[in-house]
Amino acid sequence: MDFEFPNPVKIVQRTARDFARQAVAPLVPQMEETGRFPKSLLRSLADVGLLGVIVPRKYGGSELGFLARTVALTEISKVSAAVGVTLQCHHMQTAAILDWGSREQKERHLPALCRGDYLGTCAITEPTGGSDLTGMGTTARPERGGWVLNGSKCFITNVHLCAAPLVVAKTGEGSRGLSAFLLKKGAPGFSVGRDEHKVGLRGADTGEMFFKNCRLGSESLLGDEGEGMKAALKTISEVGRPGMAAAALGILEAALEEAVKFSKSRTLYGKPIANLQAIQWHIADIMMDLESARLLCYRASWLKDQGRLDCATHMTMAKVFATEAAVRATRKALEIHGGCGTMMEYPVQRLWRDAMVCVSAGGTTEIGKIVLSRAALN
Numbered sequence: 252m253d254f255e256f257p258n259p260v261k262i263v264q265r266t267a268r269d270f271a272r273q274a275v276a277p278l279v280p281q282m283e284e285t286g287r288f289p290k291s292l293l294r295s296l297a298d299v300g301l302l303g304v305i306v307p308r309k310y311g312g313s314e315l316g317f318l319a320r321t322v323a324l325t326e327i328s329k330v331s332a333a334v335g336v337t338l339q340c341h342h343m344q345t346a347a348i349l350d351w352g353s354r355e356q357k358e359r360h361l362p363a364l365c366r367g368d369y370l371g372t373c374a375i376t377e378p379t380g381g382s383d384l385t386g387m388g389t390t391a392r393p394e395r396g397g398w399v400l401n402g403s404k405c406f407i408t409n410v411h412l413c414a415a416p417l418v419v420a421k422t423g424e425g426s427r428g429l430s431a432f433l434l435k436k437g438a439p440g441f442s443v444g445r446d447e448h449k450v451g452l453r454g455a456d457t458g459e460m461f462f463k464n465c466r467l468g469s470e471s472l473l474g475d476e477g478e479g480m481k482a483a484l485k486t487i488s489e490v491g492r493p494g495m496a497a498a499a500l501g502i503l504e505a506a507l508e509e510a511v512k513f514s515k516s517r518t519l520y521g522k523p524i525a526n527l528q529a530i531q532w533h534i535a536d537i538m539m540d541l542e543s544a545r546l547l548c549y550r551a552s553w554l555k556d557q558g559r560l561d562c563a564t565h566m567t568m569a570k571v572f573a574t575e576a577a578v579r580a581t582r583k584a585l586e587i588h589g590g591c592g593t594m595m596e597y598p599v600q601r602l603w604r605d606a607m608v609c610v611s612a613g614g615t616t617e618i619g620k621i622v623l624s625r626a627a628l629n
């Protein structure tokens with residue numbers, strides 16, 4: 252078994268690390284303040300090949316695969332999980348178009364998404380509950396030459412900066428009752444609502460969408476009618492979950508760094524608190540969570556690159572473990588900081604807030620465990 256990254260992945264890791272330090276880190280205070288994704292980052296993310304990391308070269312991507320994607324998202328998220336999550340949701344739309352799009356849809360949308368003309372998004376969740384896909388209320392009714400959409404979506408990442416969102420709507424009943432569509436911003440009857448004020452991942456835009464007799468042409472259907480559930484589940488489990496896992500991995504790396512730095516610099520009883528065994532145990536726990544999450548994330552991404560069908564189970568495991576581990580680890584890192592951990596000038600509080608938000612985005616821990624137990628029991 253070879254634990255060494257192939258050369259192209261090493262290059263992506265270095266590129267993403269440098270980019271995160273130079274281009275993303277200076278924007279973190281502004282993102283924390285406004286809660287908005289800085290538009291100025293879009294083109295530079297495209298320039299370093301991160302928007303099209305899983306897209307083939309013929310559509311303008313850098314075609315580096317899922318392990319490279321995970322490694323890049325981790326480096327970005329170590330500096331800003333908000334930017335990591337923005338990127339990962341963007342990748343979800345590129346993957347869905349690759350998997351389900353017609354040649355014409357791929358040629359029209361993928362180069363624009365890779366160039367950073369706009370961000371990608373997949374709109375599935377509704378106010379009626381994100382865990383229950385069949386309970387969604389947004390409908391797409393067939394009419395001559397197209398479809399009429401009615402309903403709403405909520406908690407949608409990147410919605411404010413996406414010109415052609417992917418939307419899943421009800422076209423029938425049961426598991427074949429959902430279909431996916433590619434909308435155009437500005438289509439009559441389609442509007443974007445408020446930008447949510449989140450406790451964490453500030454800098455990843457999250458918002459609402461409304462459809463009121465929104466008319467779409469027949470060319471907007473992505474995949475076949477009735478394939479929306481399959482498309483949503485595959486995109487969530489094979490792209491969304493590993494993306495959130497990588498964001499959590501970045502948070503875990505940052506948590507370990509902050510915990511070590513503080514425990515070496517804070518002096519009590521005449522010595523750095525790193526000498527106290529209770530602090531050392533916290534650090535050891537953070538380290539074990541980090542390395543366990545890392546192995547799960549890398550293996551799941553590697554399986555996806557090998558085209559293995561069982562990758563979805565491993566990606567769900569990586570997502571549930573890494574996001575829960577990030578919550579545990581950031582809490583411990585925060586405790587190591589004592590009162591300083593609760594002060595806004597110490598980054599550890601941001602890591603803790605970001606970790607909490609990563610738990611539900613991409614599917615909750617409870618839903619993840621249902622998926623995993625089903626895989627084990629079947």
Ligand SMILES: Cc1cc2nc3c(=O)[nH]c(=O)nc-3n(C[C@H](O)[C@H](O)[C@H](O)COP(=O)(O)OP(=O)(O)OC[C@H]3O[C@@H](n4cnc5c(N)ncnc54)[C@H](O)[C@@H]3O)c2cc1C
Nearest residue numbers: 373374375376380381382406407408611612613614615617
């Ligand atoms: C920052 C952020 C970004 C997001 N981005 C997107 C996006 O881009 N696109 C998109 O479509 N969605 C997005 N979401 C929505 C996300 O996918 C949902 O929040 C998630 O699926 C959970 O849905 P919910 O919040 O409606 O919770 P609910 O589904 O209402 O769940 C509430 C609680 O019930 C539990 N629960 C539900 N069903 C079961 C069950 N069968 N057994 C046991 N417990 C259960 C849940 O685990 C949870 O604890 C985002 C969310 C966040 C926070």
